[in-house]
Amino acid sequence: MQPIVDKVWHRWLKRPYRLAQAAGGVTDRRAVPVVLLHGLASAGPAWQHVLEALDGQPYRTLTLDLLGHGASPKPDWLRYDVDDHAWMVIAAIDRQRFRQPVVLVGHSMGCLVAVRIARLRPDLVRHLILYEMPLYSGLPDKRRYRLRLNLYFKLYERVIAYKPIFSGPGVGKAQRIAERFFGLRFDDQSWKPFIRSLKHTIMEQTTADDLKHVTVPMDVIYGSRDRVVFRGKTTALFGEDVKNVTAYTVKASHNISRKASEFLAQRIVHAATTSTAQVARGE
16 A cells, blocks of 8 residues: 555544454354454464364354554554554454454463453453463562563563664674564564554553453463463452453463463363353353
8 A cells, every 4th residue: 555545544534454364264154253363573373273273163263463463564653552453453353244252362462452352342252361461560569570570671671772684784683583582584664563562562551451341251371481471369460350350371381382272272162152141150
């Protein structure tokens, strides 16, 4: 799209961008839809092991590349805050015209986007499955949390301040750093959405407040070897008012491993087969 058309259509008229997507599973629109949102510096193919574990199940699946990631548009004028990401996903779900609410699955930053969607459009979501959610706001006032959070934010600030070289003699080193730590080969177009998403969605997150307003059931899953997120009792991390959270721990690090994928698939099946009436009864 030409810059002037992009500016008029998306920036001035606020028309949502179309995210890159891959649909799978059964074709029946009445089937339970499962929507998967990847994490920062990732893309839809990160869910491959989960999709393999769901193969043969009677669900519709939709994996999306979040705005600025993968094959999705990468406009350079957006903040890439959680609302920017959430409204684009909402538009993508609305276009599918699913017959019933979705099981919304998030990984890392995708969890923050998923929670925001459940708050903005609760009619779209029947169940949240949140894997490795980087909850950095609303944490208990404990020294161990403060120290780790300060360490994380110092690291993130250094990443944001980093000036990679995508052409010329320094390109090799910049790309090796990007691939090693973030699993992607960045270029100038993808680097800006990455650092802006890191700053405005992860570091300046709204998730602690959003969680208080989400009424759908939530499965929160953490890896026992993950050093990027905080783990703890649900009442400590989410507060006494959040009653609809069930927490699980799997033997995994921050990535979507094959072992973690098998557990995620189990929770997706449970969420998809549990009726609204059963959820209300706490079954």
